Amino acid sequence: MFQINDNYLKLPGSYLFSTIGKKVREYSESHPDRKIIRLGIGDVTLPLAPAITAALHSAVDEMGRAETFRGYAPDLGYDFLREAIAANDYRARGCDITADEIFVSDGAKCDSGNIQEIFSLDNRIAVCDPVYPVYVDSNVMAGRAGDYDPDSQTWSNVIYMPCTAENDFLPDLPKEAPDLIYLCFPNNPTGAAIRREQLQGWVDYAMKTGAVILYDAAYEAYITEPDVPHSIYECQGAKSCAIELRSFSKNAGFTGLRLGFTVVPKELKCGDVSLHALWARRHGTKYNGAPYIVQRAGEAVYSRAGKAQLQEQIAYYRKNAAYIYSGLKEAGYTVSGGVNSPYVWLKTPKGMTSWEFFDCLLENVNVVGTPGSGFGPGGEGYFRLTAFGSYENTVEAVDRIRTL
């Protein structure tokens, strides 16, 4: 008689964004006349740039002709894309990462959920609190998180690193030594950025304690300040202790196109075993490559035209972030993030809980944001707004919130 993986039963409620979607759908159905502005889920809204659609059309034409048709892609990604990534995202920033250390995938969500598979179930993870839910949930499913305590909303075997106004939303080094440390900078959800020497402190800590840092750099394109690193490999020694996850979703609008990559340096080892070999085996066995046409679209991100067009897109979203940040600050809200990040993190007014403020915004001004508590207990009393709407909607949403 078969049995299920009962770790799944430990997961409380359903996934944050599904719950938001359901609430918005229900409100929308009962108020069909209202114009709802969504600054909740971190989903882009600008159309794909012309350089990207041109690359897609051209690749589709190739797939329609016998001489240029492509079947199964290489499991780890096409060389043309891995080379472009290594050259532009790493060598151009002085990071010595080679094309064969880059594993192309269908997105950072999958990679950040799957990466834990190559580690022992006995390893203990550390996460920021608040945190992107996938890191914890994927470890719960694997059986690494222990038991859930509904009162504290924490897992018994997870080390939480509080990110609070007091520490500028940058976690302190944990007191108990974890084996795997999930870090995301610029941070989702708080929008906080880490300085290079601060990140170096984490790398030094990982090297000293024998931990691996799983570094999610999905938002690096929004960095504006020079002392904020785009990659963890800008830090000395990171190649021996860090895996980096990247996405094309936020820098190139690929949320609906699906493309990302993970960097596993060859010198990152556990004894004699290279994690690079383990991740390659995982990809070879359980994955079949990202679509050729999407990989060509990814290559176009690094073309001259692509770079210019995408800089404009990012500037557009940055302008939104600045409007949200300054508009709400002027209105008396306590806000952070937004400078090196598309996310603005605000303290809920009048002692409201995060979900109370969610309902308040949805019902009174028809604006959708993300409750901070959905990212962990440390997010309670906070709220995330994203810069990915249209400028007009963003201005209208902020102006509506100011009427509250």
Next chain:
Amino acid sequence: MFQINDNYLKLPGSYLFSTIGKKVREYSESHPDRKIIRLGIGDVTLPLAPAITAALHSAVDEMGRAETFRGYAPDLGYDFLREAIAANDYRARGCDITADEIFVSDGAKCDSGNIQEIFSLDNRIAVCDPVYPVYVDSNVMAGRAGDYDPDSQTWSNVIYMPCTAENDFLPDLPKEAPDLIYLCFPNNPTGAAIRREQLQGWVDYAMKTGAVILYDAAYEAYITEPDVPHSIYECQGAKSCAIELRSFSKNAGFTGLRLGFTVVPKELKCGDVSLHALWARRHGTKYNGAPYIVQRAGEAVYSRAGKAQLQEQIAYYRKNAAYIYSGLKEAGYTVSGGVNSPYVWLKTPKGMTSWEFFDCLLENVNVVGTPGSGFGPGGEGYFRLTAFGSYENTVEAVDRIRTL
């Protein structure tokens, strides 16, 4: 100090198709003048049909315009595609499967590797021998397979179901009761097909013993005989004991485009827990949907033009299968498969091992096939040829083999 998942270290050697790729690359580099014909990896060669490329171009145009741009897809797939699948692949064949029981993914390889995650690590799996390597390897990685015995080339905790010439490559019911039963029909690698009443026997067995059948129907488009089922849900009771995996790779040439789906009927339960809910949670947490443009291409598979064009493609590959089958049979080879399948399974001549015959074909007639032993110990002494080459190459390959 972090530790790795040491189940990975138990995996012997590297993945079958990577090894073949390496051998062919090395031969090709040292013999650049030779024309190598590849009938090894089950990869299609005909270009995408015009209905598919038209749908892709149209969807790319939508993604390039603000009014029609699509960001994150629904985790479980767009309704337009789930509806088309339910109507055409199920209701049209009398199977009562609804759109919301269909989970769209980026391919059957991923699904067949990931599906084990929702089951207990204590469950025992049964597989055909020979078998598609992903079923076993993904369970090894999870820690469900026990230990590997290099002599017998088997795993201590896996139940093997021999598929031999004596049983017409259709396994007998296992003597020890498994929890999870992987079945693939039409079979990869043997090309064997199962009759409806034979499959009903498996469904009855699973219901009686409380097992779940993981039914891989990736090759159903190649079925030519009326008493061979296209779906396990053509059998009575299958909705309470079977999950079905499907692919767009072989029926529509999507090997490089990546699209598949898994059917988890709502009535399939372990106690009170629906596997549908578990798989939905897995998708929601660790997956982010197939690309919109690829899902539109999938929808076009079910359009009138798409169906007509794809029937031509399948007829083309079937003609190849028939040529391989009859050509090698005439030459004195013992062959099976090829009738309801794009795969022809042949006994190696002169007592050669599968890899000896691989090297013999590669070096003497520059034809690449797949060694049967790569699919498990029961494949030793057999060899797989695929119908996915061009007709001209297929004829030339068979004629070359006949000169041996």
